Amino acid sequence: MAGNPKYQGEKIIKDYGKLSFDYVPEVLVHREAQLQRLQTIFKPVLHGVRRTALLLGSVGTGKTVTAKRFCQNITSEGTLAGINITSLLINCREKRSEHAVLHAINSFFNPGCPDRGLAPEEFLRSIRRSLEERKLHMIIVLDEADEILRRGADDLIYVLTRFNEEFCQDYSLSLILISQRYLLDQLDKSALSTFCKANIVSFERYDAAELRDIVLSRIDLAFYPGTVEEECIDLIAESSADWGDARFAMELLETSALIAEERRLSGVTPECVREAKNMTCSDGSYETKLSKMDYNHKLVLLSICRSIGRSAYTTSIATENAYKIASEECKTAAKGTTTFWKYLKDLAKDGWIEQKVITDPNGSGGRTTCIYISDFPIGELRYIIEKEFNLTI
Numbered sequence: 001m002a003g004n005p006k007y008q009g010e011k012i013i014k015d016y017g018k019l020s021f022d023y024v025p026e027v028l029v030h031r032e033a034q035l036q037r038l039q040t041i042f043k044p045v046l047h048g049v050r051r052t053a054l055l056l057g058s059v060g061t062g063k064t065v066t067a068k069r070f071c072q073n074i075t076s077e078g079t080l081a082g083i084n085i086t087s088l089l090i091n092c093r094e095k096r097s098e099h100a101v102l103h104a105i106n107s108f109f110n111p112g113c114p115d116r117g118l119a120p121e122e123f124l125r126s127i128r129r130s131l132e133e134r135k136l137h138m139i140i141v142l143d144e145a146d147e148i149l150r151r152g153a154d155d156l157i158y159v160l161t162r163f164n165e166e167f168c169q170d171y172s173l174s175l176i177l178i179s180q181r182y183l184l185d186q187l188d189k190s191a192l193s194t195f196c197k198a199n200i201v202s203f204e205r206y207d208a209a210e211l212r213d214i215v216l217s218r219i220d221l222a223f224y225p226g227t228v229e230e231e232c233i234d235l236i237a238e239s240s241a242d243w244g245d246a247r248f249a250m251e252l253l254e255t256s257a258l259i260a261e262e263r264r265l266s267g268v269t270p271e272c273v274r275e276a277k278n279m280t281c282s283d284g285s286y287e288t289k290l291s292k293m294d295y296n297h298k299l300v301l302l303s304i305c306r307s308i309g310r311s312a313y314t315t316s317i318a319t320e321n322a323y324k325i326a327s328e329e330c331k332t333a334a335k336g337t338t339t340f341w342k343y344l345k346d347l348a349k350d351g352w353i354e355q356k357v358i359t360d361p362n363g364s365g366g367r368t369t370c371i372y373i374s375d376f377p378i379g380e381l382r383y384i385i386e387k388e389f390n391l392t393i
């Protein structure tokens with residue numbers, strides 16, 4: 001961190017905009033296959049032919065950002081090929097009816113057009129005229145499309161997919177639906193017949209390694225170099241891997257950085273990430289939870305906190321040594337190894353710690369158990385227990 005010429009005092013985030021959920025990176029990590037598939041499906045659009053596709057996957061798997069990236073890419077390709085392509089993303093959680101969606105599309109061309117009083121056919125006529133005048137091929141992206149189908153808007157899908165029934169090279173309207181759930185079975189027969197069922201692009205949940213790469217690429221884009229400790233990236237990736245959710249990873253990254261900036265630290269530390277996770281997804285009542293814990297478990301938890309220190313994790317061997325020292329400090333006889341392991345198991349069961357068996361980092365070739373605390377601020381836990389046990393803080 002020192003020696004970094006761009007580093008300015010407590011500044012960590014270089015570009016807040018590039019941390020926002022709406023930012024569309026030039027390069028998407030681990031979504032090349034989906035982008036390629038979209039490119040294949042929509043190739044006919046470059047020849048004036050409309051297409052449809054459904055992007056399917058659970059929360060935070062990059063469906064929206066991939067759709068946006070794809071639309072930007074095909075617009076540039078269209079320019080090179082001499083074809084005018086534009087796109088519009090509509091979130092169906094905000095535009096909840098057929099009328100609201102059609103109004104949004106029409107407003108794209110005719111800002112300020114009245115919200116009320118127009119029938120669907122009038123909206124469609126106006127949209128068709130706008131496309132025709134501009135010789136435009138438009139891709140409509142309906143994000144969270146299941147929201148609108150739940151409200152019975154099959155007609156909307158039908159009219160949008162049938163928009164130019166007669167092929168017209170000058171203008172067309174294509175459709176991308178984004179959903180967390182399969183929804184084509186909710187379409188009525190006529191809507192389904194116009195929606196190509198084969199054009200499904202699946203988005204699997206990200207694993208920890210993929211999330212790590214995504215976080216790393218965002219750090220490169222949005223942070224001053226050298227301001228995020230390596231271990232933080234692992235912690236964020238591990239924490240979001242349970243759901244495979246990149247949005248949660250982005251939120252953790254931003255919140256951790258804001259905590260570090262607020263504290264005027266020179267960089268993001270694992271403790272900032274733990275605090276961010278606690279703020280983001282727990283009810284913040286670790287003090288209450290801790291107050292219900294018995295003496296022996298608290299002593300083991302304290303040993304884990306001490307052993308982790310400023311790192312992201314510790315090993316069971318280091319923790320057992322820390323436990324023996326803490327027991328001596330408290331003038332209690334340390335329990336044997338079997339009981340110590342039982343305490344670790346209990347702490348894991350109660351959600352305080354996570355354990356993972358890895359190859360010994362010291363090169364012995366053996367296996368060792370790593371212990372993480374990813375949901376709670378270690379400094380705070382340590383402070384509370386040491387105060388209660390009258391230990392030197």
Ligand SMILES: Nc1ncnc2c1ncn2[C@@H]1O[C@H](COP(=O)(O)OP(=O)(O)OP(=O)(O)O)[C@@H](O)[C@H]1O
Nearest residue numbers: 021028029031058059060061062063064065246247
């Ligand atoms: N492969 C990726 N590379 C870079 N950033 C990504 C990638 N995947 C997701 N992100 C980022 O993660 C966040 C969430 O992604 P996105 O909104 O696309 O998810 P989603 O699948 O549409 O989620 P939801 O179903 O909840 O709407 C965004 O900030 C996005 O930029």
